[in-house]
Amino acid sequence: MLFHSWRKSLCNRGNFFPLIQLFALSHGHVSIFHSCASVPSKYPSFRKKPSVCKKRKVVIFREFKDVNSLNDAVCVFHQLVRKEPVPSVVELAKLLRVMINMKEYSVVISFFGEMRKLGIPFDDYILTIVMNSFCLLGCAENGFSILGVFFKSGVQFNVVTFSTLMRGLFEQNKIQDAMWLFRKLVKEKICKMDEVMFGTVMNGLCKQGHTQTALSLLRIMEQGDAKPNTVVYSIVVDALCKDQMVGAAFNLFNEMKRKGITPNVHTYSSLVDGLCKFDQWEEVRLLLDEMTHLNIFPNVHTFSMLVDAFCKKGMVEDAVEVLNVMIQKGEHPDVVTFNAIMEGYCLRGEIDVARRVLDSMIDIGVKCDIFSYNILVNGYCKQKKLDEAMHLYCEISQKGLKPDIVTYSTILQGLFEVGRVECSENLFTEMQNAGHSPDIYTCGIMLHGYLKNGHVERAMSLFHRWEKQKEDAYILIYNRGNDGFFKIQKLDKARSIFDKLYSVGLHPDVIRYNVTVNGLCIEGLVDEAKELLRKMEDNRCSPDNATSNLIVNGLLKSNKTNEAMTLLKEIIQRGFPADRVTMSLLIELLLLIGEGPFLLNMIPELHLRNEK
DNA sequence: ATAGGGTTAG
Known part of the structure; x- marks a missing residue:
């Protein structure tokens, strides 16, 4: 559909294996990619500058x-x-x-x-x-x-x-x-200060989600000597697309064109990627046409983004068609392209097919990397096939690759998921022995895994160990916890709660307490949670919306609701802050456990707060 | 002219 005009069918539509076989054949021998670098590109814009040294x-x-x-x-x-x-x-x-x-x-x-x-x-x-x-x-x-x-x-x-x-x-x-x-x-x-310095800083800011700060730096550049160039514009355009603000990205894109700063293949690729995420296929086509007219040709990155976009939406056949087109256009798929295809098959649960993709990419001389294995490992873990995942894990070292923090985290999560806590602990040790200290994701997985399997003490002791080391970790762990513990289904909902916390300038301490209160509530350890709430007050660290939300959520999950009610009453009577989400959950809970009278008593109070 | 900047896994 999308590449209708481009297509000169080489093989059955959307069929990966015949395509790759044909590709290998048409290039004569197996390890074609080794010599890739020396093959001149057929596009003028990619042609290496003649070496006149x-x-x-x-x-x-x-x-x-x-x-x-x-x-x-x-x-x-x-x-x-x-x-x-x-x-x-x-x-x-x-x-x-x-x-x-x-x-x-x-x-x-x-x-x-x-x-x-x-x-x-x-x-x-x-x-x-x-x-x-x-x-x-x-x-x-x-x-x-x-x-x-x-x-x-x-x-x-x-x-x-x-x-x-x-x-x-x-x-x-x-x-x-x-x-x-x-x-x-x-x-x-x-x-x-030069353009590269600004580019470095802006990229760093964008990667951390501070796109607006990066944008204001771009404005500052306009006043100074180092004027914004294609790269810095592209960095912000890309970040805006990643933030799903494609409209704003296009505004900036038009602005740079107006100012005579020519976009390049990076800029276009980012926009293509952003549009794909929103299924704006017609606009994607227009953009691809536009760039081609300007003699800016999609490269392996652009194509890989398209492949990735289709795969993420489960449209692997369309992805393979893109692969077909890129091969015809003379762009060689690389490990990233194949990894995207593998992920596409994994997402559909066809891990064995993904595995065969891995084999055929090795056959045609594209070296697989740790990403390839991580994708497969994740596929097996999601299907709770932990033995297969562990088997792949062993294969990694045999292939001369090294498992990385993502490999470990993925398997750890899988092991916890099927309740193999001891195995997780062993692997966690193995990971640290291999020199990987847990990152933000690993931390979340370990905490969540312990709590899910009923090991509150172990979770807490890990948490306390980490909180001493990583001051900036709380917010993300909390976010993870919120997502994981309570199965808030929509990520954007979890995110908006999180964003709200962030915008009111929530102190890390509150989050720390919240995570703890949360874990305790889930386990029905009400007395301890209560104790902790007191401690919060003693430390002049006042509970917030999130605390209330977490507790109410936790109580809803917990079967020991009656026992936990005491705590809830205390919370409400002490006038802890609560927002509308908390209120609706609260009402639900009270009705559920037959605390209608209590609810009636609370109505004036609830009403009053809702006014605010 | 020998250094520094932009896309994919959990």
Whole structure:
């Protein structure tokens, strides 16, 4: 349907396997994708700039093209550092850059250590690469220590140094620190702000959901020297689309066109993605036409987004048709494309088909990644086939991949779901031994899993351990808890409650208490919940709407309603805040347990509050 | 000219 005009049927519509077989055949041999990078793209906009470099540069390039493994890199490095009188910093920087591309961040750091030991000179480029390596390893703090090296060795830092650091901070969710640094840089004019710096900050903000702040930064840019360019516009356009504010995204998109800042394939892809989420297929088609007319061609990302969109809606046949089109247009599907297809099949419960997709992508030479496995593992977990999931988990290491925090979280959740608490605990330990500290999702899964299986004490002790370590974690755990404990079916409802909490500037303490009260109520541990409410007051941490909501919700779930009524009465009589949601639930509850008279008594009170 | 910015899993 969508690509009607584009289609020149290659095979049966929507059938993945014949398509891929044909594809492999038409490309002659199996591992076609290995040589992908060297195949010139048929689209003018993708054509690599002709390399008009001087002789010397070509030599260097060739030198590092041979560096394909860690071993090669180590050899070349040792060759370089032995050069007399001193190796060129440019060559060293190039090698280190290659290492970053190989994701060998810790090796970069140890190379640098060796260089210092040998007294080999380094410059701002090298230091920035090392700093970036620390950041990519998730240690922005150590990145700061490189700043010390700048000072000590008298190397001048610049905007690149700081944008690297900035990205590291955002990567670790340290928005406060990042914004503090940003303001300091601007205020004290420590370095000149350029487009990339703004882009980094805006992207970091957007990833954390602060799209409006990013937008206001864009407006600030208009006043300064670094004017907004295509990338910064695209970042905000993308964020708006992700926030489902496609209209606002299009306004910004039109604005940039008006100002003569030409959108590129990223910009268009984001908009396509945003429109897909709302089933605006006609608009998608128009947009694809528009970009093609401007000689901006959909690339593998654009196509993958379309594939993903169809798959998420269960329309795998249409997704495969997109795949067909992209192959015809000469864009090679990559691991992301195939992962989306796999997810599509998993969502329909056809995990075995997804598994075969994985096999056939390996056949045609596309390397699968940890995402591929996570998608399959999730598929099995959702069907409560935990043995199969565990089997895949073992396969991951056999394939030379490493399970990541998502793999572990997925299986943990699955194990809890089928009540295998001991297995979860073992895997949780295994995860930490493998060097993954639980993130926000894992925390939520563990807490929810324990509570669901009736281990309140274990949940609480975990929670108390975490709350000491992660100050910014409460809100999300709470959100998760709200979603999980009470099965508020609509996510947007849970979200709106959450947003409300956020907008009234709710103190983390309240959320912390709420989560606890919540767990206690579910278990019918009313006395303890009551005790906790008193403690809240003692600590001058006043309960809020959410507390009431949680308690009432919890009571509705709990079978020990009569016992719990005491607590509820106390809550109401003490005049704790409650909103309309609480009220309706409350009335429901009171009727349910035959507390009509109490309800009657409460009517004036309820009425009064509803007025407010 | 050797460094820094934008899409997919839980």
